[in-house]
């Protein structure tokens with residue numbers, strides 16, 4: 155690969171990405187990431203640091219990169235030591251406490267499957283009670299059984315092709331995948347929820363005789379992990395320099411008279427590699443004027459997805475001749491990037507497009523919403539992916555399936 159390659163050589167004279175060139179040079183996943191950003195025509199090439207989300211170098215990320223190289227050189231052989239390390243690691247995994255405990259139990263052989271029951275000297279049928287096709291071990295349930303394989307196939311991590319010989323080997327590889335920056339961050343972060351979901355789905359089939367859909371297991375895991383990280387972001391204390399905009403209004407509030415308040419949201423975390431987007435705007439009486447829904451192609455991360463969604467929102471609002479609007483997004487990083495573009499060079503092509511569109515309004519303010527105040531927009535966006543509502547539309551009035559929530563926000567948001 156030409157290390158002096160410049161971005162401009164990947165953009166055609168007509169201002170579009172040269173897709174064939176991208177696919178020749180980059181692996182599919184990287185090509186998709188690049189394609190999820192609009193090409194910046196008016197900006198000169200510049201350097202972007204790959205290891206912070208803003209794209210600016212800091213010492214911490216430099217040290218992190220250095221220590222990763224050192225760590226990968228060290229080799230560990232002994233099984234027990236390896237399992238203990240994995241158990242210790244499990245307590246530090248960024249997930250719900252109940253799932254951390256589950257991971258520890260999984261590695262300790264403390265899940266109730268036939269093989270463990272027999273190992274404790276009790277009677278049990280050793281065959282998997284779900285597929286009747288193999289001995290029911292923890293490894294079988296989590297990785298070899300067809301239920302597990304179907305869930306893993308819905309992700310971008312090829313777990314069903316690994317064919318490893320122990321649970322520890324799988325978990326080790328999965329934990330490694332969670333740190334792999336080349337993988338989509340949502341697909342990495344969801345791994346603990348997927349393991350948990352597979353176990354719950356197995357139990358529901360065995361004990362409740364309820365057969366779930368592996369797509370729903372995957373979708374639920376993605377949504378739960380997504381909400382977990384959103385909540386964490388909301389609760390994290392503000393730091394002096396890199397702090398995200400403070401979310402002043404916990405609940406939805408009506409806008410001032412003469413201003414329309416537009417809540418936007420993108421749901422991008424999903425195995426289908428598509429994003430859902432929505433916007434809904436209300437007046438000073440809390441009445442919904444319009445709302446819209448749209449499906450987008452894959453974006454490389456939540457910030458990029460939110461930018462796409464906001465750009466689509468601005469274009470839609472200009473089409474219907476809205477002049478004064480407040481845009482409220484619960485993606486604090488995106489709002490921060492627009493307010494401090496120098497600190498977020500990675501997104502400058504989006505920011506550039508945003509500013510160009512913004513000029514079409516008399517007044518257009520971007521604000522950071524709490525995730526709670528953005529619930530209506532979030533639910534519409536999530537429905538695109540989780541319920542497969544890929545038809546885009548723009549409609550006057552409120553979405554009837556959310557009207558009770560909208561009425562309650564109208565009365566409490568005075």
Ligand SMILES: [Zn+2]
Nearest residue numbers: 282284285299
């Ligand atoms: Zn099975």
